[in-house]
Amino acid sequence: MHRKYNLSSRGIFVAGFMLFVLTACGTVPSGTIVKTGIACHLSGGDLKQRVAACEYAIHSHSYTGARLADLYFMEAIHLQALGKDAEAVASFNQAIRLNPRDTKSYYYRSLSLLKLGQYAAAQHDFDLAHRLN
Numbered sequence: 001m002h003r004k005y006n007l008s009s010r011g012i013f014v015a016g017f018m019l020f021v022l023t024a025c026g027t028v029p030s031g032t033i034v035k036t037g038i039a040c041h042l043s044g045g046d047l048k049q050r051v052a053a054c055e056y057a058i059h060s061h062s063y064t065g066a067r068l069a070d071l072y073f074m075e076a077i078h079l080q081a082l083g084k085d086a087e088a089v090a091s092f093n094q095a096i097r098l099n100p101r102d103t104k105s106y107y108y109r110s111l112s113l114l115k116l117g118q119y120a121a122a123q124h125d126f127d128l129a130h131r132l133n
Contacts, residue, residue: 040074051078069098073105076112085112103129 040054054075057063063071076091092109095102110125 088112103132
């Protein structure tokens with residue numbers, strides 16, 4: 001008997017499996033870059049695995065422009081959730097470099113800057129996000 005999966009549950013299964021492979025082997029087999037990029041965007045699960053999936057997709061050189069900016073943004077969000085605000089700022093910087101009109105990157109970077117005690121920079125990013133919106 002074959003079990004049927006709808007597209008969404010199958011995609012989640014594949015992404016979860018790829019995270020397992022990434023964690024267990026330390027590498028991801030070729031042909032899984034897109035699935036790893038999807039794993040970067042999933043909610044739930046282990047944050048460190050999601051950061052690793054984002055890093056793998058970013059360094060695969062398979063993404064450019066807005067898609068690459070989105071991967072950097074998601075990596076930064078996961079790093080923020082782990083309390084790694086300095087690393088999150090670096091990833092937000094890359095997202096902003098690739099997509100300078102993305103208000104959410106400025107807003108979330110301002111939150112990390114605030115936690116790091118960089119109040120003037122945080123205020124600047126918050127104001128810029130407000131003006132761009």
